[in-house]
Amino acid sequence: MNLKNKYNIPNNAVITIAGTVGVGKSTLTNALSGALEFRTSLEKVDTNPYLDKFYQEFSRWSFHLQIYFLAERFKEQKRIFEYGGGFIQDRSIYEDTGIFAKMHYEKGTMSEIDYETYTSLFEAMVMTPYFPHPDLLIYLEGSLEDILLRIEKRGRSMEKQTPIDYWKEMHTRYEKWIDSFSACPVLRLNINEYDAMADGNSIEPIIEKIGRILNQRNYVKKT
Ligand SMILES: Nc1ncnc2c1ncn2[C@@H]1O[C@H](COP(=O)(O)OP(=O)(O)O)[C@@H](O)[C@H]1O
Numbered sequence: 001m002n003l004k005n006k007y008n009i010p011n012n013a014v015i016t017i018a019g020t021v022g023v024g025k026s027t028l029t030n031a032l033s034g035a036l037e038f039r040t041s042l043e044k045v046d047t048n049p050y051l052d053k054f055y056q057e058f059s060r061w062s063f064h065l066q067i068y069f070l071a072e073r074f075k076e077q078k079r080i081f082e083y084g085g086g087f088i089q090d091r092s093i094y095e096d097t098g099i100f101a102k103m104h105y106e107k108g109t110m111s112e113i114d115y116e117t118y119t120s121l122f123e124a125m126v127m128t129p130y131f132p133h134p135d136l137l138i139y140l141e142g143s144l145e146d147i148l149l150r151i152e153k154r155g156r157s158m159e160k161q162t163p164i165d166y167w168k169e170m171h172t173r174y175e176k177w178i179d180s181f182s183a184c185p186v187l188r189l190n191i192n193e194y195d196a197m198a199d200g201n202s203i204e205p206i207i208e209k210i211g212r213i214l215n216q217r218n219y220v221k222k223t
């Protein structure tokens with residue numbers, strides 16, 4: 001019996017993976033989609049026309065980048081809807097506003113006018129009854145030291161050249177953000193407790209936990 005049937009994972013489930021840069025979202029997205037035979041919605045970095053420029057000059061490009069990410073995530077949302085679910089999504093739309101845009105505004109690298117324009121667009125697009133929330137958000141957590149090692153190991157030069165204080169600030173914000181997140185059920189995973197790069201045996205306990213949450217009888221999907 002395959003793992004999807006074994007743990008009664010609905011074919012139309014939408015699972016989003018959240019966590020700071022380098023924590024292991026894309027790796028777990030691929031491992032889970034393989035094990036569950038779900039489609040992936042991956043964050044594209046190589047084709048992003050603003051990302052390199054943004055890391056060179058936050059204040060010049062932060063607004064452009066947020067608008068670009070919002071458009072990309074919204075297109076992905078539409079694709080997921082059109083397929084009728086059955087997706088693992090690499091990063092949630094909630095992190096764009098709750099972590100990145102907010103951080104750049106509060107740190108002075110996004111102007112107040114740009115931040116207000118961005119948040120009003122975000123709210124008009126996302127905070128509506130028509131926007132489907134995921135069935136589950138998997139939150140990946142780990143120590144700052146482990147995450148910095150992973151950023152280094154992955155080797156994107158724009159990230160490696162970014163001061164450690166930026167990643168430290170983001171790490172702290174993520175911890176606060178997840179404690180107040182309530183748009184859908186959350187499964188917290190510590191990156192030292194699994195190894196998505198190892199064999200399928202490591203992924204099965206995660207799928208078991210996913211199944212338990214998705215099959216809770218009192219869970220009503222928020223719209
Ligand atoms: N379970 C793991 N054990 C060891 N290294 C990992 C694991 N998961 C991811 N990595 C490594 O960490 C780096 C960042 O992973 P990635 O999935 O790209 O993170 P994210 O998508 O969250 O930015 C990559 O080099 C990846 O190979």
Ligand SMILES: Nc1ncnc2c1ncn2[C@H]1C[C@H](O)[C@@H](COP(=O)(O)O)O1
Nearest residue numbers: 020021022043045065066069096100159
């Ligand atoms: N909304 C965002 N604002 C700024 N930067 C962002 C946003 N979403 C993703 N990013 C950056 C962070 C990383 O450099 C790349 C890819 O993210 P990752 O966590 O490695 O998948 O994009």
